[in-house]
Amino acid sequence: MLYRFLTALGIQPLPSRRAGWVVTRCPLAPLRHQRGTDNNPSFGFRVGAGGGRCHCLACGYSGTLARLVADLRQAVQHQGLALAADFAAAEALIEAAGGQAGGLSLGDTGPDIEALANGARAAEHLFPEWWLNQFPPAHHQGQLHPYLQARGVDMATAIALDIRFDAGRQRICFPIRDFNGFLRGLHGRSILPDGQPRYLMYRYGGQNCPSIWHGESWLDPDRPVLIVESVFDAARVFPHYPNVVDPLTADLMPEKIRRLSGCAEYLLLFDNDPAGQAARRKLRQAWAGARLRDLYLPAGCKDPGEAPPALLASLLGTLASPSADFRLG
Numbered sequence: 078m079l080y081r082f083l084t085a086l087g088i089q090p091l092p093s094r095r096a097g098w099v100v101t102r103c104p105l106a107p108l109r110h111q112r113g114t115d116n117n118p119s120f121g122f123r124v125g126a127g128g129g130r131c132h133c134l135a136c137g138y139s140g141t142l143a144r145l146v147a148d149l150r151q152a153v154q155h156q157g158l159a160l161a162a163d164f165a166a167a168e169a170l171i172e173a174a175g176g177q178a179g180g181l182s183l184g185d186t187g188p189d190i191e192a193l194a195n196g197a198r199a200a201e202h203l204f205p206e207w208w209l210n211q212f213p214p215a216h217h218q219g220q221l222h223p224y225l226q227a228r229g230v231d232m233a234t235a236i237a238l239d240i241r242f243d244a245g246r247q248r249i250c251f252p253i254r255d256f257n258g259f260l261r262g263l264h265g266r267s268i269l270p271d272g273q274p275r276y277l278m279y280r281y282g283g284q285n286c287p288s289i290w291h292g293e294s295w296l297d298p299d300r301p302v303l304i305v306e307s308v309f310d311a312a313r314v315f316p317h318y319p320n321v322v323d324p325l326t327a328d329l330m331p332e333k334i335r336r337l338s339g340c341a342e343y344l345l346l347f348d349n350d351p352a353g354q355a356a357r358r359k360l361r362q363a364w365a366g367a368r369l370r371d372l373y374l375p376a377g378c379k380d381p382g383e384a385p386p387a388l389l390a391s392l393l394g395t396l397a398s399p400s401a402d403f404r405l406g
């Protein structure tokens with residue numbers, strides 16, 4: 078049923094290594110992705126139990142099949158999206174299936190997307206400390222790894238964030254620890270120009286913990302929490318404002334948003350692009366009623382990871398001390 082549905086919408090299913098999902102390129106990429114493309118196919122249609130939903134890891138789109146049809150129809154009719162779709166046929170298939178898209182089995186060969194979609198199930202998964210010890214620190218005798226130097230990360234931050242190096246995979250790695258300090262993952266950035274994927278969420282025992290934020294272990298929820306997009310954004314911002322976290326993936330799943338609820342205040346510093354704007358909207362909606370401020374970098378500066386230190390200092394310096402409200406509170 079799902080393949081007929083995809084065909085009706087003009088969406089091409091791709092060979093998939095992801096259990097429980099049919100993977101495609103994001104059909105909304107021309108509107109929702111920064112470059113208008115989805116070259117590392119990020120869109121998935123859930124099959125089997127929990128079927129009938131789709132999800133984009135790149136732009137965060139999430140919805141039922143009926144919702145997708147409505148959004149695509151809207152995009153084709155009013156926003157110039159080019160898609161050879163037969164919407165009536167797609168809707169008829171949804172109706173015939175009672176809203177479900179089950180009935181497809183793709184084998185069980187890779188839990189990554191499933192884990193991303195089901196943070197609660199992986200919530201208790203711990204990585205042992207001895208596992209982390211296979212990756213040495215990304216500095217030695219006062220010398221930072223050249224990649225960290227090139228990205229403008231300083232030694233104090235490399236030590237504070239416990240940044241590691243995986244020589245086998247040629248990745249700079251950030252240990253991910255939860256609110257209790259337990260090791261819950263490792264996030265590795267390829268240092269090779271064409272290294273794919275650029276970011277790897279390491280697994281232990283076949284699982285990772287996608288609902289954990291990078292920075293939970295040093296976070297002070299009683300002070301304004303700065304949220305940036307990536308590990309390198311956090312590493313660059315850390316010297317100026319240490320109460321910073323990043324979500325590791327563009328996908329802000331409900332379980333992840335719940336984990337960070339109840340902080341005194343949120344400061345959002347996402348990238349100046351459609352994905353960043355979508356993330357701001359999503360958090361503002363999820364934390365309605367919370368104190369929340371949007372921070373912006375000047376036009377031409379893509380993200381905090383690329384901002385000059387002086388700019389970060391002037392943007393974040395005034396935030397570093399608690400505001401009068403908090404002193405009085």
Ligand SMILES: [Zn+2]
Pocket residue numbers: 103104105106109110119120133134135136137138
């Ligand atoms: Zn997308």
